[in-house]
Amino acid sequence: MTIWFLLIGIGIISMIVQTRFKNKFKKYSEMPLTSGLSGAEIAQKMLHDNGIYDVNIISVEGQLTDHYNPANRTVNLSPEVYHGRSVAAAAVAAHECGHAVQHAAAYSWLQFRSAMVPMVSFASKITSFTLMIGVMLAIFSQSYFLLTIGVGALAVTTLFSFITLPVEFDASKRALAWLNTANITHSSTEHDGAKDALKWAAMTYIVAALSALVTLLYYASLLLGRRD
Helix, strand or coil: CHHHHHHHHHHHHHHHHHHHHHHHHHHHHCCECCCCCCHHHHHHHHHHHCCCCCCEEEECCCCCCCEEECCCCEEEECHHHHCCCEHHHHHHHHHHHHHHHHHHCCCHHHHHHHHHHHHHHHHHHHHHHHHHHHHHHHHHHCCCHHHHHHHHHHHHHHHHHHHHHHHHHHHHHHHHHHHHHCCCCCCHHHHHHHHHHHHHHHHHHHHHHHHHHHHHHHHHHHHHHHHC
16 A cells, blocks of 8 residues: 555656646746857857867757767757757756766766666566566466566666666756856856756656656565565
């Protein structure tokens, strides 16, 4: 029962945080940047200020689809951020470039996270199947092999969620520091807005990690409980 309460609680918190983040992003997307620079221009400047000239900045379809791809060294910005000249666009563009700076500096947590990607990709593909079939086999045939594999795969993806946290926090820290020193966020209002936007973005990662942990505990309790 405790696990069920945790699952429901995390689900509710997740919805609240997601809604709050989207509202914050909308708010700061409507706050014009005094410098007048677009997200793409800010990204280019941050990369060059950090001595990075081999990373391309491209626009990708969708909303909140912004990410850095270390495999092909690209900063991918959604149209709203790529073309936007707002506090939100500045914060997101600088954050994604923060990952490029991490890559160039061989930031250990990013290297660890990147090394896990192939394993996590495989684990993600088999998790749902192995857990669903594994639970049925455990109930009807007392076979726990597939459920054990599912719990193991879920543990890998959960670990990945937690390793993502320091990577995201550090990227935001680098972004905010650069926005300030480069005088991109001229006023305290703009800087505080960028900080607030990135704080709520970070909250989504925290909730996702906790949700993954609670889900892992649920299936682990099924596995250990039935074996007992």
